[in-house]
Amino acid sequence: MQLIAAFSALPAPVRATLLMCSAMVFFTSMGIFIRLASEHLHVLEVVFFRNFLAVVLMAPWIMRQGLGALRTERYGLYSLRAAINLVAMAAGFAAITMIPLAEATALGFTAPLFATIGAVLVLGEVIRVRRVAALVAGFVGMLIVLRPGMEAISAGALLALGNALGISVTALVVKKLTATERPEAIVLWMVLLQSPLSLVPALFFWTWPDAMTWLWLFCLAGAGTLGHMCWTRACGLAEITQLQPLEFVKLPLIAVMGFLLFGEGPTLWVWLGGAVIFCSTAYISHREAVMARRKAREAAGR
Template identity: 40%
Template sequence: MIVSCVAFASMWVMIRYASREMHAFQIVFFRNFIGTLVLLPMILSNKGLIRFSSLGRNVKRATSGFIATLATFYAVAHAPLATALSINYTAPLFATLGAVLFLGERIRFRRVAALVIGFIGMLVVVRPGALPLTPGVLAAVVSALSTAFSIVAIRALVASDDSRAVAAWTFILTTIPSLIVASFVWTWPAAHLYPLLALIGTAAAIGQLSLSRAFSLAEASAILPYDFVRFGLITGAGILLFGERMDALTIAGGAIILATTIYLAVREAQVARAIRTASENPG
């Protein structure tokens, strides 16, 4: 989980640097294309990892992931990092609601309360009417919503598919669509940007693989608290590298959102353990 946090935080910083000379949608294409190349040796050395029988389900997941990536990269390029990150953290909250609506999961009072508090945290960050609702901030909201759909889709996929295959399909299926979108704003990158783009794609691949691995090794409640590492790294980078001002309300709202996300993960783990115990001891 810590490797994932460092990889994704590094990717966000490199996106901000690259976006000074490139459109965010072009960066998305290079992220997907290079990420596919990085994962290719793993795909080729594990025969049967990519199964076309699950193509339809992966297309649905990749579609939401594609929208999330476009919106996230645009938000990182055009909004303060701490603001974009805080809004992005609402994705698990929306995913909980999505699981109720699309997976038929039951929701109880505590989870409803956590969702409401988390939404209040997002309002503290966005402050409708007090802060300008810029395209970057709107993109961050779209990113959170589409990421939530991806989380719901992943939860359904990993029940039967290898987590490595789910990550690989995401890069494979989004490379061509991202090239089509990038073609509308295309300019060839300067030579000095290619190493940076290669690092962005590599960081994305490492982040996706290590995150999937983390969730396969431990319960979400055990590893989600470590996501504070990503919050700290990205917020610190915004201040130290890009001269962004420390906004107390943004930090407070982000902390509320992250705390409710962790609470939901812990609560879901407790419920899952209770269900397992009840099934193992029916008497």
């Protein structure tokens, strides 16, 4: 209790930074647990258990809040988000088992690039020269990681990009949901809907986990749930543009973990391309925040 009180007494930007760093640690560790669990289970089973065990871990919150906390009028958006996110999750989990963890992480930084393109095509947002240039730079960074022409693009890399594309689409859906829904409800509805959806394909490859694999699966579900909770609470304390630079922490973290546990050393191309992708997405987020504040001031002045 004293620790919680001390944390609550910290300034909001400090709390947001600590929560975001915690989220990055949890999200990074997910890749390790996915790799370890998939050594004994098919990746589609791992996807199912990630969702189902997250429901189990969130059961105390449901009992404390009551079923009324899940009341919503946006079942369509929740269902759309779950379907797309499940496909993206399966692609991302499979990619982690096929390519080095650092490469999968670097390619995952492309999600905001796809989200920006989606906002233009779907939401009709207007982007100007500087954001277009940042988009181009981001995709150049992607090519640096993939190095087409120097070597064949692997199936794992394509799956990692498919995961980033799916995440970008769900980000647009979540952006609409956050206008009316609680962060905990958004996370819970995701795993509630994805659990039965992911069970169907998992049954075709079903084998029961052994004791050690159960441990990795619970760690995976716990890390994912805690990561989402920390991330959503951090975003409630500070602007995303202030927090996004901390996302690059995932690359050195996963590089160290991958080297220590699996002997994987990221190449110079992964570091360079990942940095280029990240800088471009950070700039795009910054410009979006600047434009949003400008529009808010203009609206207030009318």
